[in-house]
Amino acid sequence: GQNIDQPTEMTATEGAIVQINCTYQTSGFNGLFWYQQHAGEAPTFLSYNVLDGLEEKGRFSSFLSRSKGYSYLLLKELQMKDSASYLCAVMDSNYQLIWGAGTKLIIKP
Amino acid sequence: ETGVTQTPRHLVMGMTNKKSLKCEQHLGHNAMYWYKQSAKKPLELMFVYSLEERVENNSVPSRFSPECPNSSHLFLHLHTLQPEDSALYLCASSQAGASGANVLTFGAGSRLTVL
Numbered sequence: 001g002q003n004i005d006q007p008t009e010m011t012a013t014e015g016a017i018v019q020i021n022c023t024y025q026t027s028g029f030n031g032l033f034w035y036q037q038h039a040g041e042a043p044t045f046l047s048y049n050v051l052d053g054l055e056e057k058g059r060f061s062s063f064l065s066r067s068k069g070y071s072y073l074l075l076k077e078l079q080m081k082d083s084a085s086y087l088c089a090v091m092d093s094n095y096q097l098i099w100g101a102g103t104k105l106i107i108k109p
Numbered sequence: 110e111t112g113v114t115q116t117p118r119h120l121v122m123g124m125t126n127k128k129s130l131k132c133e134q135h136l137g138h139n140a141m142y143w144y145k146q147s148a149k150k151p152l153e154l155m156f157v158y159s160l161e162e163r164v165e166n167n168s169v170p171s172r173f174s175p176e177c178p179n180s181s182h183l184f185l186h187l188h189t190l191q192p193e194d195s196a197l198y199l200c201a202s203s204q205a206g207a208s209g210a211n212v213l214t215f216g217a218g219s220r221l222t223v224l
Contacts, residue, residue, distance in 0.1 A: 048210035
């Protein structure tokens with residue numbers, strides 16, 4: 001079967017750096033997405049990786065290793081507003097999105 | 110309004126009621142989706158409409174019935190639901206067939222409670 005694994009919950013300190021990991025086993029690969037979802041709000045798109053390597057976008061970076069079936073989302077200079085759930089999703093060979101259960105990130109002052 | 114709008118935001122219904130969830134997108138997208146989001150579970154795709162044609166997910170119980178009258182509007186009709194159907198129902202849209210990533214734009218969801 002197809003599976004996406006990510007930690008259920010993480011805690012980090014304001015101003016610090018946190019890395020949220022995502023591992024996947026899917027039937028084919030057509031890209032990996034990260035979405036952010038604040039409580040009670042819509043998930044919003046953060047990043048898309050289809051090639052190996054690091055994509056940087058401001059304080060957020062996303063890394064992909066296709067050979068390892070692995071990605072991470074790196075958040076730098078954490079702010080309280082970064083407290084949210086982070087959803088990892090992989091598009092398989094049929095262009096279907098396979099979702100992880102999300103990582104709830106708690107930022108403490 | 111811009112983006113994807115869902116109404117109502119909150120809904121409480123009995124098991125014998127009939128209600129509908131509404132979704133509207135103002136992005137000019139040609140694909141719309143219904144997802145179910147339960148606590149600590151992955152998003153479950155329920156239905157997809159692409160170019161106003163339905164791509165059916167056979168695992169969805171018949172008590173959920175989608176309707177897509179045009180490319181901007183999507184409904185989810187609910188009847189004789191069960192308590193385990195209580196969840197957040199998310200609508201999303203995208204531009205199917207576009208080059209690059211098929212990025213979904215989500216609405217804020219309709220929180221459904223079935224008593």
